[in-house]
Amino acid sequence: MVEHNKKIAIVVQRCGLNILAGAELYALKLAIALAEKNANVEIHTSMSDDYINWNNHLNQEEWISTSGKPLLIKRYPVEHTRKRILFGIVRRVNFKLNKYLNKFYQLFSSLLDFIFLKSQGPWCPSLWKYLKENENEYSLIIVKSYLYSPNHYSLLKTSSSIKKLFIVTAHEEPEFKLNFVNKSLNKSDILGFVSQAEKKLCHKIWPNSNTKPSLQLPPGFDTNEAFEIPIRHEIKKVIDKKFFIYIGRIDKNKNIEFIFNHAPKNCFIVFAGDLKIEFPKDPRFKYIGRITEFEKKFLLQKALALVIASRLEAYSIITAESIYNNCLVLALKGCEPIDELIENYGGLSLSALEFTQKLTEIWENKFDKNSIQIKCNKIKEEKTWESNAIKILNIFKDK
Numbered sequence: 001m002v003e004h005n006k007k008i009a010i011v012v013q014r015c016g017l018n019i020l021a022g023a024e025l026y027a028l029k030l031a032i033a034l035a036e037k038n039a040n041v042e043i044h045t046s047m048s049d050d051y052i053n054w055n056n057h058l059n060q061e062e063w064i065s066t067s068g069k070p071l072l073i074k075r076y077p078v079e080h081t082r083k084r085i086l087f088g089i090v091r092r093v094n095f096k097l098n099k100y101l102n103k104f105y106q107l108f109s110s111l112l113d114f115i116f117l118k119s120q121g122p123w124c125p126s127l128w129k130y131l132k133e134n135e136n137e138y139s140l141i142i143v144k145s146y147l148y149s150p151n152h153y154s155l156l157k158t159s160s161s162i163k164k165l166f167i168v169t170a171h172e173e174p175e176f177k178l179n180f181v182n183k184s185l186n187k188s189d190i191l192g193f194v195s196q197a198e199k200k201l202c203h204k205i206w207p208n209s210n211t212k213p214s215l216q217l218p219p220g221f222d223t224n225e226a227f228e229i230p231i232r233h234e235i236k237k238v239i240d241k242k243f244f245i246y247i248g249r250i251d252k253n254k255n256i257e258f259i260f261n262h263a264p265k266n267c268f269i270v271f272a273g274d275l276k277i278e279f280p281k282d283p284r285f286k287y288i289g290r291i292t293e294f295e296k297k298f299l300l301q302k303a304l305a306l307v308i309a310s311r312l313e314a315y316s317i318i319t320a321e322s323i324y325n326n327c328l329v330l331a332l333k334g335c336e337p338i339d340e341l342i343e344n345y346g347g348l349s350l351s352a353l354e355f356t357q358k359l360t361e362i363w364e365n366k367f368d369k370n371s372i373q374i375k376c377n378k379i380k381e382e383k384t385w386e387s388n389a390i391k392i393l394n395i396f397k398d399k
């Protein structure tokens with residue numbers, strides 16, 4: 001068990017029961033799984049519930065009951081919102097210099113990366129200051145995702161006396177090639193990956209990461225049945241029709257325009273999640289807002305298929321959840337972690353032309369969905385939060 005019953009700290013950019021984004025939900029579910037194994041776990045995060053504006057809307061402390069020990073979420077104030085103009089400028093400068101004038105970028109990367117992280121947000125230095133000043137209370141720091149300042153500085157500012165597990169969440173994107181990522185990797189004792197494709201990508205971009213021990217820690221599933229609650233009237237109206245479903249953040253970084261542009265004229269696609277773009281006024285598309293876990297499960301079980309076109313994912317929880325719920329996945333081919341899930345557990349990875357054709361075939365009942373074997377039982381057995389918790393607690397064995 002954890003050394004001398006010291007605490008485990010999990011650091012993530014924002015976290016709360018009503019925040020359903022990928023890294024944030026992952027951190028919460030992993031923390032609950034560890035607490036249910038009677039580990040003393042705390043999540044350290046910002047007070048924000050918004051990943052762009054970085055407000056201070058959430059309470060500084062929140063206790064969550066588990067079947068084991070209670071879990072504490074400790075939140076720290078954000079000093080300012082995203083400095084959009086400065087962030088936009090330094091982001092472009094970093095990318096251009098790193099790509100075209102790499103020697104110049106290397107010379108000034110410490111300053112440029114600092115400005116990048118600070119202006120992006122959430123800037124909450126009291127978080128990493130607290131961990132540094134109280135590091136003797138912790139035996140392990142787990143950092144989920146590479147991109148944000150609390151995650152980076154929690155690795156850099158705490159001493160080597162604490163073991164550090166960095167769950168990288170690598171993406172094929174310019175940000176992952178900036179020098180602060182390499183510093184985070186070097187300060188970590190163990191790396192965590194959510195897919196083989198992500199691990200391969202990390203080793204390709206940062207070859208030194210290949211020397212670190214690593215754990216495979218794919219997201220698990222809720223083993224408890226989703227609590228049945230009344231379905232909203234808006235959703236009841238949807239399920240009376242044929243529909244495809246998109247679930248997740250609705251913004252340009254998820255390649256959402258591809259779905260808008262490649263949907264055939266005679267289909268109906270329902271979108272659920274955080275809306276970050278102007279939603280088109282088109283009878284083919286309907287936005288139903290955020291949904292509960294029960295509503296998500298219900299929609300996946302009723303939909304013709306899940307559609308997804310994201311290019312930049314370390315892992316796709318919604319793809320895995322669709323397979324888990326025996327829902328066919330139609331994905332735009334080329335995102336390796338999604339392609340990996342489909343290859344191992346079933347679904348369709350499609351070119352742009354095939355994507356439109358398959359939507360049309362399914363909508364017109366010209367496609368036999370039984371021709372695709374969806375291995376929902378296999379994915380249930382192989383990906384669990386409990387197995388992730390056991391792998392992490394085994395770090396402390398034979399110390």
